[in-house]
Amino acid sequence: xxxxxxxxxxxxVFIFSACQKGLDDTVDGGTGNTNSYxxxxxxxxxxxNYTGYTLGTFNMLATxxxxxxxxxxxxxxxxxxxxxxITDTIPITTSTYTDATVAGTYQGALLYTxxxxxxxxxxLTTVTTSIQITISENTTDHVSGTFSGNLQNAQDVVxxxxxxxxxxxxxxxxxxx
Numbered sequence: 001x002x003x004x005x006x007x008x009x010x011x012x013v014f015i016f017s018a019c020q021k022g023l024d025d026t027v028d029g030g031t032g033n034t035n036s037y038x039x040x041x042x043x044x045x046x047x048x049n050y051t052g053y054t055l056g057t058f059n060m061l062a063t064x065x066x067x068x069x070x071x072x073x074x075x076x077x078x079x080x081x082x083x084x085x086i087t088d089t090i091p092i093t094t095s096t097y098t099d100a101t102v103a104g105t106y107q108g109a110l111l112y113t114x115x116x117x118x119x120x121x122x123x124l125t126t127v128t129t130s131i132q133i134t135i136s137e138n139t140t141d142h143v144s145g146t147f148s149g150n151l152q153n154a155q156d157v158v159x160x161x162x163x164x165x166x167x168x169x170x171x172x173x174x175x176x177x
Contacts, residue, residue: 039071039082041147041171043112050082056143056175058092064103067092067135069143069175083111084147084173086133094138099131099149108133110149110168120151120166127152127162140177147171 040049050071059066066087073080086097087105097108099122108131112120122129131149138144148171153164 037142037175039069039084039171039173039175041082042169043114043166045167045169048080048082050080052077054173054175056173056177058177061087064089064105065092067143069145069173071173071175079113079117080115081113082171084133085109085111086135092135092138094135096132096134098133099129106131108149110147110151112151112166112168119154120164121154121157122149122151124157125150125152126157126160127165137174142174142176144174145172147173 037054038049038051039054040047042048050073052074053072053076054070056067056069059068064087066085068086069084071082085106086092086108087102088097088107089103099109100107106123108122110122110129110131110133114120122131127150129150129152131147133145133147135143135145147168149168151166151168152162153166156162156164
């Protein structure tokens with residue numbers, strides 16, 4: 001009887017060790033990032049890497065398709081985060097999206113909140129934003145891509161001050177859906 005008991009135990013150990021290997025695998029989009037899910041970029045040349053909370057959602061809002069990609073330093077944080085938004089009249093797929101106007105709204109938009117809580121946006125700015133958001137991979141469990149553009153301090157939009165602009169460069173993401 002002992003001989004037959006060892007076979008199921010060995011099988012269970014094998015299955016759990018195979019599952020653990022899958023947990024160690026990373027999806028880094030070729031960036032060298034060691035975390036499975038991330039949003040990373042440079043803000044005026046300073047590297048930012050958010051892994052505390054990341055998520056990608058795809059929805060239908062009235063007659064528009066929407067994709068929202070979020071990366072934050074910590075879950076539920078009010079600072080240190082990037083929000084990438086895509087809106088289109090056709091389903092969002094692997095493609096490049098810009099800040100062109102589509103059905104009365106921006107096709108692509110970025111919102112960055114720094115460590116002090118200041119918000120920088122590509123929406124309703126007085127500067128040229130040049131937003132580029134590319135979705136390079138869209139699977140059943142994650143979405144990956146790149147992004148860049150210029151953001152203006154939200155408070156400066158009212159005053160017309162154009163001195164507080166942040167250049168977002170080398171942005172990339174892989175987030176769970």
